[in-house]
Amino acid sequence: MDVSGAGGWDEAPWKKLCAEELEKQYTPSKWTVRLGAEETLKTFSQIGSQATSKARATRRSQLHVPYGDGKGDKIDIYFPDVASEAWPFLVFVHGGYWQYGSKDESAFMVNPLTAQGVAVVVVAYDIAPKGTLDQMVDQVARSTVFVQKRYPCNEGIYLCGHSAGAHLAAMMLLTNWTKHGVTPNLRGFLLISGIYDLEPIVSTSVNAPLHMTLEGARRNSPQWHLEAAPVKPADPACPVLVIVGQHDSPEFHRQSREFYQTLCTRGWKASFEELHDVDHFEIIWNLTQEDDVLNQIILKTIFQKDPQPSSTPESLQS
Numbered sequence: 001m002d003v004s005g006a007g008g009w010d011e012a013p014w015k016k017l018c019a020e021e022l023e024k025q026y027t028p029s030k031w032t033v034r035l036g037a038e039e040t041l042k043t044f045s046q047i048g049s050q051a052t053s054k055a056r057a058t059r060r061s062q063l064h065v066p067y068g069d070g071k072g073d074k075i076d077i078y079f080p081d082v083a084s085e086a087w088p089f090l091v092f093v094h095g096g097y098w099q100y101g102s103k104d105e106s107a108f109m110v111n112p113l114t115a116q117g118v119a120v121v122v123v124a125y126d127i128a129p130k131g132t133l134d135q136m137v138d139q140v141a142r143s144t145v146f147v148q149k150r151y152p153c154n155e156g157i158y159l160c161g162h163s164a165g166a167h168l169a170a171m172m173l174l175t176n177w178t179k180h181g182v183t184p185n186l187r188g189f190l191l192i193s194g195i196y197d198l199e200p201i202v203s204t205s206v207n208a209p210l211h212m213t214l215e216g217a218r219r220n221s222p223q224w225h226l227e228a229a230p231v232k233p234a235d236p237a238c239p240v241l242v243i244v245g246q247h248d249s250p251e252f253h254r255q256s257r258e259f260y261q262t263l264c265t266r267g268w269k270a271s272f273e274e275l276h277d278v279d280h281f282e283i284i285w286n287l288t289q290e291d292d293v294l295n296q297i298i299l300k301t302i303f304q305k306d307p308q309p310s311s312t313p314e315s316l317q318s
């Protein structure tokens, strides 16, 4: 009989890995195939910064909008050209192991998605050491509630996160919205190369600025919550896409697959997608391209049909 609680944690496969291997499994830049680790990280941040400058220069936007009283409680909102407030909203939560990255270099998908009529919100949250995991989860919840309150006519809020940001977005599957006074019109989750069980992270160098205890890791693990006390989907029709890159590490693959499987058994409308020939970083920086396969998946999720080619191709815009 399994007496270890939520589904056999003592037999978790990562516990068989030595410290060095565990560290490698949770270092995404060690698994890239085209560029070296350092060059990949540099390129990721460069492409993110360039995409953000371009979005701010070419799209109507409201930047550094406060969603709360905290200094770090800010979002950037990028608008489609159509004058309406009844847009679908993609709310993007950046990654960076809860300790680096910012909204100011994370507007990867803004130009391709706003061109198709999707408003994009890029969320800032207080990374460690300033913020704790609990605070970051609360910030993402409050930013989502803010979008709902400011745009009550929205055509759906789609929560999208990358890596640590996918973890923060996934925590919104478990959020009790009653204390926030409004339930956001969540119509989809796009979880890209994420981590859903934080327990292995506690034993890696990633935890140095996070100071997570085992209890804190469980409290902030959507995988653990779903297994321990299954939360019924508020809207069983709300799609949850769990997406991983072919060149993500085996542990990242395992985390995504197991989270997807658990979502399915708990009644969520989950799907799983492994994107061909991309690593942990390319999967996001490719979103700057209109014809990117992940952009097509996002648009299909939002509009439930294949997108029309835009009348003014990105390449012809200044």
Ligand SMILES: N[C@@H](CC(=O)c1ccccc1NC=O)C(=O)O
Pocket: 026, 027, 028, 029, 030, 037, 041, 044, 095, 096, 097, 098, 101, 162, 163, 164, 165
């Ligand atoms: N130190 C990590 C970097 C990393 O994990 C990362 C970097 C940018 C965006 C997301 C990341 N991973 C998870 O949030 C590495 O070398 O792979």
